[in-house]
Amino acid sequence: xxxxxxxxxxxxxxxxxxxxxxxxxxxxxxxxxxxxxxxxxxxxxxxxxxxxxxxxxxxxxxxxxxx
Amino acid sequence: xxxxxxxxxxxxxxxxxxxxxxxxxxxxxxxxxxxxxxxxxxxxxxxxxxxxxxxxxxxxxxxxxxxxxxxxxxxxxxxxxxxxxxxxxxxxxxxxxxxxxxxxxxxxxxxxxxxxxxxxxxxxxxxxxxxxxxxxxxxxxxxxxxxxxxxxxxxxxxxxxxxxxxxxxxxxxxxxxxxxxxxxxxxxxxxxxxxxxxxxxxxxxxxxxxxxxxxxxxxxxxxxxxxxxxxxxxxxxxxxxxxxxxxxxxxxxxxxxxxxxxxxxxxxxxxxxxxxxxxxxxxxxxxxxxxxxxxxxxxxxxxxxxxxxxxxxxxxxxxxxxxxxxxxxxxxxxxxxxxxxxxxxxxxxxxxxxxxxxxxxxxxxxxxxxxxxxxxxxxxxxxxxxxxxxxxxxxxxxxxxxxxxxxxxxxxxxxxxxxxxxxxxxxxxxxxxxxxxxxxxxxxxxxxxxxxxxxxxxxxxxxxxxxxxxxxxxxxxxxxxxxxxxxxxxxxxxxxxxxxxxxxxxxxxxxxxxxxxxxxxxxxxxxxxxxxxxxxxxxx
Ligand SMILES: Cc1cc2nc3c(=O)[nH]c(=O)nc-3n(C[C@H](O)[C@H](O)[C@H](O)COP(=O)(O)OP(=O)(O)OC[C@H]3O[C@@H](n4cnc5c(N)ncnc54)[C@H](O)[C@@H]3O)c2cc1C
Numbered sequence: 001x002x003x004x005x006x007x008x009x010x011x012x013x014x015x016x017x018x019x020x021x022x023x024x025x026x027x028x029x030x031x032x033x034x035x036x037x038x039x040x041x042x043x044x045x046x047x048x049x050x051x052x053x054x055x056x057x058x059x060x061x062x063x064x065x066x067x
Numbered sequence: 068x069x070x071x072x073x074x075x076x077x078x079x080x081x082x083x084x085x086x087x088x089x090x091x092x093x094x095x096x097x098x099x100x101x102x103x104x105x106x107x108x109x110x111x112x113x114x115x116x117x118x119x120x121x122x123x124x125x126x127x128x129x130x131x132x133x134x135x136x137x138x139x140x141x142x143x144x145x146x147x148x149x150x151x152x153x154x155x156x157x158x159x160x161x162x163x164x165x166x167x168x169x170x171x172x173x174x175x176x177x178x179x180x181x182x183x184x185x186x187x188x189x190x191x192x193x194x195x196x197x198x199x200x201x202x203x204x205x206x207x208x209x210x211x212x213x214x215x216x217x218x219x220x221x222x223x224x225x226x227x228x229x230x231x232x233x234x235x236x237x238x239x240x241x242x243x244x245x246x247x248x249x250x251x252x253x254x255x256x257x258x259x260x261x262x263x264x265x266x267x268x269x270x271x272x273x274x275x276x277x278x279x280x281x282x283x284x285x286x287x288x289x290x291x292x293x294x295x296x297x298x299x300x301x302x303x304x305x306x307x308x309x310x311x312x313x314x315x316x317x318x319x320x321x322x323x324x325x326x327x328x329x330x331x332x333x334x335x336x337x338x339x340x341x342x343x344x345x346x347x348x349x350x351x352x353x354x355x356x357x358x359x360x361x362x363x364x365x366x367x368x369x370x371x372x373x374x375x376x377x378x379x380x381x382x383x384x385x386x387x388x389x390x391x392x393x394x395x396x397x398x399x400x401x402x403x404x405x406x407x408x409x410x411x412x413x414x415x416x417x418x419x420x421x422x423x424x425x426x427x428x429x430x431x432x433x434x435x436x437x438x439x440x441x442x443x444x445x446x447x448x449x450x451x452x453x454x455x456x457x458x459x460x461x462x463x464x465x466x467x468x469x470x471x472x473x474x475x476x477x478x479x480x481x482x483x484x485x486x487x488x489x490x491x492x493x494x495x496x497x498x499x500x501x502x503x504x505x506x507x508x509x510x511x512x513x514x515x516x517x518x519x520x521x522x523x524x525x526x527x528x529x530x531x532x533x534x535x536x537x538x539x540x541x542x543x544x545x546x547x548x549x550x551x552x553x554x555x556x557x558x559x560x561x562x563x564x565x566x567x568x569x570x571x572x573x574x575x576x577x578x579x580x581x582x583x584x585x586x587x588x589x590x591x592x593x594x595x596x597x598x599x600x601x602x603x604x605x606x607x
Pocket of ligand 1: 098099100101102103104121122123124128132133134135136193220221222223253254255256258259260279359377378379380386388389390391392393394395
């Protein structure tokens with residue numbers, strides 16, 4: 001089973017974060033919600049591995065990493 | 068107006084049982100002559116088991132109800148001797164369109180696999196489906212098969228007395244008592260038999276109403292399934308348009324929960340809705356309108372001693388995905404041969420417990436699939452709607468999102484993985500789709516199709532391997548069907564039954580499900596597998 005990467009993995013994290021904020025700029029709350037949903041679906045498809053997705057869901061729900 | 072559902076087909080007439088001194092005992096009594104009760108009756112009568120079917124009505128289903136019949140039930144009807152009539156009358160379809168708000172999001176083609184006698188789906192009004200079954204039952208009766216349909220006969224009490232079932236039947240001429248070795252309760256979602264026995268029926272109620280209208284149109288709409296999410300003519304809701312025979316179209320409009328049903332059903336309220344959907348200038352005639360709500364639920368067990376539940380009485384699903392009648396017919400396919408062997412004393416009564424194991428698995432699969440479709444079609448929370456809409460938005464431009472669009476999934480038969488009747492898979496490299504527990508995939512042969520050569524009895528199907536032409540194990544005949552990859556022009560035999568293997572031997576049950584498979588014939592192994600398949604195996 002592929003392990004979900006929880007170590008820093010994005011080059012220039014400040015830029016990546018700024019990209020995310022920029023994508024939402026000027027959007028209403030419903031438009032932002034819709035964008036987030038589309039983004040999750042696009043990324044989930046790119047990952048394409050249900051085990052990894054399940055681990056990601058756990059982490060997003062607040063689970064502590066199993067050591 | 069189509070009058071087929073207004074014509075009495077098996078009107079009440081007095082039976083000799085009503086004048087008998089003591090209650091007459093029948094091997095099998097079936098309560099309910101819906102699609103499921105009729106299929107069960109034909110199956111048993113064809114196998115020589117005497118059946119009496121009781122229904123308080125004497126007509127086919129009022130209005131059309133079910134319209135989509137899937138490949139596996141059609142294959143079962145072939146075995147029951149009326150598949151051809153049903154398929155010839157039905158509309159075969161493969162194409163569909165999905166709309167979201169005012170946009171056409173994408174088109175699809177089901178692209179059914181080649182080399183099967185039957186299509187993936189046909190559309191046919193439920194009253195026709197039942198009409199063909201009634202005709203087949205009457206034909207069998209005329210040929211002397213032990214099958215009787217008694218209309219105007221309402222079952223008003225049922226009691227399992229351990230050695231038999233005692234029941235009371237109410238008729239226009241008063242009531243009479245009957246007895247049965249086994250009673251099949253095919254009396255629909257409201258099952259009076261279930262209530263008489265005080266049994267549970269738990270699950271989830273979906274708070275939504277749907278308007279269903281069958282309309283006759285001369286207009287040339289293509290033979291496609293059109294599904295709308297949140298269309299301008301039914302804001303925030305869904306809609307479906309689907310073709311049936313005789314120029315009749317099924318229209319299904321979601322209405323929401325807080326509505327006045329009687330008001331919505333009036334033609335003056337229905338017609339403007341339909342005009343908005345079909346176009347102002349399209350001429351149509353209303354054939355039938357109804358409003359339905361639905362639930363997804365099942366009984367905890369389908370078998371209760373000598374009373375066995377099948378079809379809607381045992382499980383109920385949302386109509387999305389067309390699984391009600393389809394799965395009920397599969398229940399009877401599973402039950403018929405088991406009941407025959409038990410009644411003939413060739414298999415232990417515990418074989419009937421495997422009906423629970425196998426068909427509960429099927430029901431759970433159906434409930435899961437139709438619940439998921441319902442969740443997608445009618446999102447019940449804000450976030451569920453946000454994701455649903457996101458999928459539809461993406462589907463317009465990106466192929467990856469299209470498989471997630473769920474406007475109802477094709478009903479496919481359950482594979483009875485883990486059934487106590489299966490023997491371990493002993494065909495290394497064999498295809499997963501024909502593993503023990505799976506329904507046999509069809510196949511073109513030099514003459515005809517494979518499934519027409521299977522069914523009603525145990526078959527030993529060999530592919531390039533030697534075996535005796537006929538075996539008899541504990542009084543149960545097993546006949547051989549010898550196939551060879553040399554005759555396999557289309558490659559379907561290799562693909563569906565050999566996989567990586569060069570030879571194979573399959574033990575196939577009377578319901579055309581695989582019981583066991585090996586890479587060669589071994590008498591002891593076949594004997595053990597047959598024992599297992601008739602409930603004589605040791606408990607796992
Ligand atoms: C809108 C709609 C669309 C549907 N679409 C599909 C679809 O596309 N595909 C699909 O497969 N399914 C579909 N279904 C489901 C399908 O209609 C049912 O699953 C199917 O009719 C169940 O058959 P049944 O024989 O179990 O029960 P029923 O058809 O309900 O038959 C029960 C019979 O028992 C009789 N009965 C009841 N009580 C007694 C008694 N006490 N004594 C004697 N007789 C009695 C009744 O008169 C009736 O004839 C749809 C349903 C609806 C409402």
